[in-house]
Amino acid sequence: DAKTTQPTSMDCAEGRAANLPCNHSTISGNEYVYWYRQIHSQGPQYIIHGLKNNETNEMASLIITEDRKSSTLILPHATLRDTAVYYCIVGSSTGANNLFFGTGTRLTVIP
């Protein structure tokens, strides 16, 4: 699986949009971009994923560049409960493949 690069930490003001970047320059054609988050002492929570088109759901938006070498997760109106470690992962969607978790971005939402 391709590896990703994310900033170690970010702050965001409550109510503002949080934009979390991710570089995945070695992504291959059949690999998806996944975003998960982990709140302290809990299992990771699925947020969103995409292949090449931008995606939006009730939690967030995912913007993938045309060359697919980077992406941005957008939390449109960050709340204090969004404070967590956010993992950007690229991986195959088929078979029994695991997703490799890097170090992630620790997002702190500030009141």
Added chain:
Amino acid sequence: GAVVSQHPSRVICKSGTSVKIECRSLDFQATTMFWYRQFPKQSLMLMATSNEGSKATYEQGVEKDKFLINHASLTLSTLTVTSAHPEDSSFYICSGRVLEKLFFGSGTQLSVL
């Protein structure tokens, strides 16, 4: 999303005892489940992949005789930490795949005294 139930959420045991952790897929069938370990302030590390009806696949450096995995049905995988020692204290998490997504259990915090 799919639901993965993991129990217990926290366990404290004495050194040398064995601990079993259960992972159940509540609303989907999982032919494959993944077991991770996470040390404080570190990321998740894959330990092994359990396969329903066959042997688990272990990652390099993970002792298969110490971390026994059983995946006897399509909805249940178990991880048994045998003869636990303090260095086995960690946060253990399981996950199951539904189509292209992984869904995770809530994790088990193991503390070995």
